[in-house]
Amino acid sequence: xxxxxxxxxxxxxxxxxxxxxxxxxxxxxxxxxxxxxxxxxxxxxxxxxxxxxxxxxxxxxxxxxxxxxxxxxxxxxxxxxxxxxxxxxxxxxxxxxxxxxxxxxxxxxxxxxxxxxxxxxxxxxxxxxxxxxxxxxxxxxxxxxxxxxxxxxxxxxxxxxxxxxxxxxxxxxxxxxxxxxxxxxxxxxxxxxxxxxxxxxxxxxxxxxxxxxxxxxxxxxxxxxxxxxxxxxxxxxxxxxxxxxxxxxxxxxxxxxxxxxxxxxxxxxxxxxxxxxxxxxxxxxxxxxxxxxxxxxxxxxxxxxxxxxxxxxxxxxxxxxxxxxxxxxxxxxxxxxxxxxxxxxxxxxxxxxxxxxxxxxxxxxxxxxxxxxxxxxxxxxxxxxxxxxxxxxxxxxxxxxxxxxxxxxxxxxxxxxxxxxxxxxxxxxxxxxxxxxxxxxxxxxxxxxxx
Amino acid sequence: xxxxxxxxxxxxxxxxxxxxxxxxxxxxxxxxxxxxxxxxxxxxxxxxxxxxxxxxxxxxxxxxxxxxxxxxxxxxxxxxxxxxxxxxxxxxxxxxxxxxxxxxxxxxxxxxxxxxxxxxxxxxxxxxxxxxxxxxxxxxxxxxxxxxxxxxxxxxxxxxxxxxxxxxxxxxxxxxxxxxxxxxxxxxxxxxxxxxxxxxxxxxxxxxxxxxxxxxxxxxxxxxxxxxxxxxxxxxxxxxxxxxxxxxxxxxxxxxxxxxxxxxxxxxxxxxxxxxxxxxxxxxxxxxxxxxxxxxxxxxxxxxxxxxxxxxxxxxxxxxxxxxxxxxxxxxxxxxxxxxxxxxxxxxxxxxxxxxxxxxxxxxxxxxxxxxxxxxxxxxxxxxxxxxxxxxxxxxxxxxxxxxxxxxxxxxxxxxxxxxxxxxxxxxxxxxxxxxxxxxxxxxxxxxxxxxxxxxxxxxxxxxxxxxxxxxxxxxxxxxxxxxxxxxxx
Numbered sequence: 001x002x003x004x005x006x007x008x009x010x011x012x013x014x015x016x017x018x019x020x021x022x023x024x025x026x027x028x029x030x031x032x033x034x035x036x037x038x039x040x041x042x043x044x045x046x047x048x049x050x051x052x053x054x055x056x057x058x059x060x061x062x063x064x065x066x067x068x069x070x071x072x073x074x075x076x077x078x079x080x081x082x083x084x085x086x087x088x089x090x091x092x093x094x095x096x097x098x099x100x101x102x103x104x105x106x107x108x109x110x111x112x113x114x115x116x117x118x119x120x121x122x123x124x125x126x127x128x129x130x131x132x133x134x135x136x137x138x139x140x141x142x143x144x145x146x147x148x149x150x151x152x153x154x155x156x157x158x159x160x161x162x163x164x165x166x167x168x169x170x171x172x173x174x175x176x177x178x179x180x181x182x183x184x185x186x187x188x189x190x191x192x193x194x195x196x197x198x199x200x201x202x203x204x205x206x207x208x209x210x211x212x213x214x215x216x217x218x219x220x221x222x223x224x225x226x227x228x229x230x231x232x233x234x235x236x237x238x239x240x241x242x243x244x245x246x247x248x249x250x251x252x253x254x255x256x257x258x259x260x261x262x263x264x265x266x267x268x269x270x271x272x273x274x275x276x277x278x279x280x281x282x283x284x285x286x287x288x289x290x291x292x293x294x295x296x297x298x299x300x301x302x303x304x305x306x307x308x309x310x311x312x313x314x315x316x317x318x319x320x321x322x323x324x325x326x327x328x329x330x331x332x333x334x335x336x337x338x339x340x341x342x343x344x345x346x347x348x349x350x351x352x353x354x355x356x357x358x359x360x361x362x363x364x365x366x367x368x369x370x371x372x373x374x375x376x377x378x379x380x381x382x383x384x385x386x387x388x389x390x391x392x393x394x395x396x397x398x399x400x401x402x403x404x405x406x407x408x409x410x411x412x413x414x415x416x417x418x419x420x421x422x423x424x425x426x427x428x429x430x431x432x433x434x435x436x437x438x439x440x441x442x443x444x445x446x447x448x449x450x451x
Numbered sequence: 452x453x454x455x456x457x458x459x460x461x462x463x464x465x466x467x468x469x470x471x472x473x474x475x476x477x478x479x480x481x482x483x484x485x486x487x488x489x490x491x492x493x494x495x496x497x498x499x500x501x502x503x504x505x506x507x508x509x510x511x512x513x514x515x516x517x518x519x520x521x522x523x524x525x526x527x528x529x530x531x532x533x534x535x536x537x538x539x540x541x542x543x544x545x546x547x548x549x550x551x552x553x554x555x556x557x558x559x560x561x562x563x564x565x566x567x568x569x570x571x572x573x574x575x576x577x578x579x580x581x582x583x584x585x586x587x588x589x590x591x592x593x594x595x596x597x598x599x600x601x602x603x604x605x606x607x608x609x610x611x612x613x614x615x616x617x618x619x620x621x622x623x624x625x626x627x628x629x630x631x632x633x634x635x636x637x638x639x640x641x642x643x644x645x646x647x648x649x650x651x652x653x654x655x656x657x658x659x660x661x662x663x664x665x666x667x668x669x670x671x672x673x674x675x676x677x678x679x680x681x682x683x684x685x686x687x688x689x690x691x692x693x694x695x696x697x698x699x700x701x702x703x704x705x706x707x708x709x710x711x712x713x714x715x716x717x718x719x720x721x722x723x724x725x726x727x728x729x730x731x732x733x734x735x736x737x738x739x740x741x742x743x744x745x746x747x748x749x750x751x752x753x754x755x756x757x758x759x760x761x762x763x764x765x766x767x768x769x770x771x772x773x774x775x776x777x778x779x780x781x782x783x784x785x786x787x788x789x790x791x792x793x794x795x796x797x798x799x800x801x802x803x804x805x806x807x808x809x810x811x812x813x814x815x816x817x818x819x820x821x822x823x824x825x826x827x828x829x830x831x832x833x834x835x836x837x838x839x840x841x842x843x844x845x846x847x848x849x850x851x852x853x854x855x856x857x858x859x860x861x862x863x864x865x866x867x868x869x870x871x872x873x874x875x876x877x878x879x880x881x882x883x884x885x886x887x888x889x890x891x892x893x894x895x896x897x898x899x900x901x902x903x904x905x906x907x908x909x910x911x912x913x914x915x916x917x918x919x920x921x922x923x924x925x926x927x928x929x930x931x932x933x934x935x936x937x938x939x940x941x
Contacts, residue, residue: 052854053496089485093782098487100773101840103847122847127488135485152785160788160808164741166634267738270634271627302553303565312561312620318627340627371570378572378592385521386854 029381029408033394036230040242041214044233045394045404047221049387053123055222056388058116059133060395063210065112066183066249066329073186074154074195075206080110081150082203083117086141092149095132102128105388112184113328114399120388123223127232133218134236137211142203151195166268167338170440174275177260178332178436181253212243219395219404221387251329253279260436267443272345275438276352277334278429283326284401289413290421291324291333291429296372297364297422298355299323299335303371305355306335314351316343328400332436333429345439359426363419376414491843496850498876501863502696508712509684512703513867515691515860524692525591525857526601528608529864531687532680533583534654535718535798542581543660547621547668548676549577549586554617556610559603561617567603571596575604582655584718584798585868586680594693598702605706608681613673622665629659633930636743636909639734640806643928644745644907647732648802650724655799683707685715687867691860720798723749726903731919733927735912735935742814742910746821747804748900753796753869759882760890761794761803761898766841767891768792768828768899769805773844775828776805779820786813786820794898798869803898811911815918822922825904828895832888846880 036044064076086092099106104121106129119129162168179185218237220229256279281287299306299320306320317337325331339348364372384390390407397406504512537544553575554561568575573592579585588608592600632638642658649656688707690699726749751757769776769792780790790807805825809817833841852858862876872878908919912927919925927935 052851054851054854090487093778096772097778097840098489100771101844101847102489103844103849103851105848105851106772120851122850124490124492125847127490131485131488135487149782149785153781153788156785156810157788159740159810164636164739164808166631268634268736270630301565301569303562303569308562311624315620315623318624318631338631340623341630367566367570371566374572375569376572378574381521381593382523382591385523385856 029384029411031384031390031394031407033404033407034226035404036233038213038234038238040238040240041212042237042240043217043398044230045217045219045398046224046226046229047219047387047390047394048224048226049221049390050223052387053223054120054387055123055126055129055220055224056118056120056386056391057126057129057133058118058217058219058221058388058391058395059137060117060217060219060392060399061115061210062215062246062399064110064114065186066251067210067246068186070182070186071197072202072206075198075202076115077110078150078154078195078198078203079206079211080108080115081153082140082142082147082207083108083136085146085150087135087139088141089135090132092146095136098128098132104129114396116392116395118388118392126224126229130232130236134240137213137216137237137240140207142200142207144200147198147200147203151198154195164268166266166270167273167440168268169264169266170273170275170438173262173264174277174334174436174438177262177438178277178279179253181251181329183249183251184327184329208243209246213237213240214242215246217395217398217404219391219398221391221394249329251282253330256434256436258433261439262437263439263441265443266440269440269442271339271341271442273336273338273440274345274348274352275334275336275440276349277332277436278431278434279330279436280324280333280429281330282328283331284397284403284406284410284413286413286421287425287428288324288326288331290417290425292376292414293369293372293417294359294364294422294425295323295333296375297368298359300372300375305358306337306352309355310337310348310351316340316348316351349437353432356426356430360423360430363423366419369417369419369422373415373417377411380411380414496853496880498853499859501860504696504700506683506704506708508708508710509682510703510707510710511687511867512696512700513687513689513860513863514694514696514699515689515856515863516695517693522594522693523591524594524597524600524690524694525589525860526597526604526688526690527590527860527864528588528604529687529689529868530579530586530588530608530681531584531685531868532715532718533579533585534581535584535720536676536680536716537581537654539652540664541668541672542654542657542664544664544668544672544676545579545583545586545680546581546660547665548613548673549579549588550621550625551613551618551673552577552588552607552611554621555612555614556606557612558610559606561614564603564607568600571599573600575600575607577607581657581660582649582653582797582799584720597690597692597694597699601699601702601706608686609707609710611673611677613670613677615670618668618670618673622668625660625665626662629662632659636734636736636739636741636808639736639930640743640745640907640909642932643732643734643909644747644802644804644905646932647730647905647907648723648726648747648749653721653723653799655723680715682713682715683710684712687864689860689864691856718798723800726900727905729902729904729906729923731906731908731923731925733912733916733919733925734907734909735927735929736909737911737913739811739909739911741808741810742817742908742915743806743808744814744817744821745804745806745907746825746904747792747802748898748903748905750794750801750803750898751796752798752800753865754871755796757894757897758796760886760894762845763838763841763883763886764828764891764894764898765792765794765803766845767833767837768824771844773840775824776807776821779824780807780809780817784813784816784820786810786817790817790821811914814908814910814915815921818918818922825899825901829892829899829901831892833891835888838886838888838891842883842886845883849879849883 322335394404398404577588776790792805794803795801
């Protein structure tokens, strides 16, 4: 107990200290996090922060689109909804209602690599999200009717986000073309059918395998006392039985030997759009950090090379967006841009490729690398302002890289990238043979613009 | 009696905890339901106070000291003129002026400004809506760079030159962006709804600059707007972060002390037009797989005494996933990914509206449920527990919003802009708590005004026109905003 108190004191003393060295503009993040593992394998990360009466709870499960199998697409996403469809204790819709009544925020998000559930509540309501999250990890009450509602919500979300938006399908088409391994390749239409085919038994099976304490990380950040909070976490979670470890995912992609290209028509799109992607590396690798800098130089902010060239100088496009994704398997480095009226796809592509060649040929300038590092530093630190973001960040780093403390060391990795590193990764990844291009053209105008 | 009612009937703070612990430890599969541990106490909140100063030229300075635990800052120059000051034949002039601030000053080119801001890892943006009475220039970054960022912000606010070539580039870029926006069904719904409520004589009837007034705008127009409105006595500079007024004031004096004073023309608030009979405005978007629905009418000004009653009513009806619309249209019917309502008020009356995106085939069902909920909030008093929950949630989310220093600063700015009482935010929880079920019903009957209800639908006209016609007269438009004559549509 004495020992615990001492830990607590230390925690209170240095909550969040960020040291800066003005000369280089480089910034250090120091967030005092504490790690605990429960008997059932649930990994717990806590960070005290008393500056506002708020606590953020994050449960992140080691399951995402990459865990889905053929014919069972969009299961991970379906669960993001089913987890709100009730348990033995909680009626459908009641989860949201209980948190909502405290003025709190509740939501979930899923991608290829993980599923995140979170609540932000006034500090005096800490018990509620702990109860609710442990309750649904213990078991869901999935009936055919609840499954149907969850399925409809997923399909409606897809209609809203993808099918009813211009260029909505383009991202999915890119994913399908870019990857060979099913883990990251699948999405889109396949998923809608997978959802319709889902039986109650499939659902129970998926839940049991992946929604297990030993397949999750809990992060708690905010206004609480660590010792007390840990006791509560133990009370709610520790007796939930562990499950056999799910088998690991094989992310291996065969080397791409030639450019891949597809042109699709889109009835809602008014102008052609070009997406260019290169298969690259998982997150938190040396090449990942170098590609982040490369991307900043190329396409972040109004002083970036592509903005100046394509938007300001040549007036070919309205804006340029993209970057290196952060994934556990090979992420893509991508660029997306929508053409202005009357401009040609090949002109835009040529202008972009010219900038790639320049990156391969000559190192970026000192000003450019400093600018890129400072932008990345500034954005990272600003983003940590909310306790929720800190909780998601440490939990995600724990589950992706087995290193929640990466929140403190990440900027060092960014700041150690050299100009030569940037040139090296440009040559390594931005090769025409490693390139995948999806061009979206307005449906009526296909004949005029597709070429 | 559902579980909710049980909780509310019985639950005192942490009453349920013992029960939960007992059930979980002893009988995890007991037949009896576990009651969730909800604290019914109202969280006590103390708000930090800002420090203020006024320069000799009239510039007001507001600093919220050290509230941010990160070594960062957010700085905002609020110019007390915006789209409401646009001449009627130059809609978008204030917005245009703001957009061009970053595109060149006497001493910096557009590229230099971008390079310097980005080199400091900072952000800098300027904005004014067509219906706003302010223009904001906002910057954020690391506290150690505050002085250097202030220098750039001052430069773009005081010395913009609106270069002709940048002006032309901005025009073509904006026209092209507008073309893209027209493909977004929500943009089309918002545009039509604003026009229906405010007409074409009020600034709020426009959500984007008309292309013709954009095209004819010259550098001289922007310079004129800038010189008339960007004045120290017509501005407030606000800073929040790891900074003190004592530290920053001398720097502000140095950068802005010699900014010449002058009198800006008063912003005139045009009266909103009389509201017309209910009608349905259908924007045809062939191939649309969803229908975007927006139903509503005129609301209140920001300072209206009905503000808190409407705030609570809006919460009950549709602000969040716990509100009626979401529970009905999404959770119960599965029509949509979400259904909400919202309201806003400025110096002129804002709107109250409900909205959703539903799949085309259930447009009729969704209309039925919307009308049901709109009538219900008018006809029936909200039950005591539903009211309590809504109020409790409003106060809780107010407490949560204090996590962000920018929100605190925004609250202070709002209090100043609308001359609200000095203790306005301190007494916010109390004002919410005072609202009764009778207040809610009274404002529902007043502002959910079915005799003037305007409905906008964006979707595939061929599939939804007849469905909508059951709810009133339908007027159809294309995605460019042009009226489709009845004879054309068949």
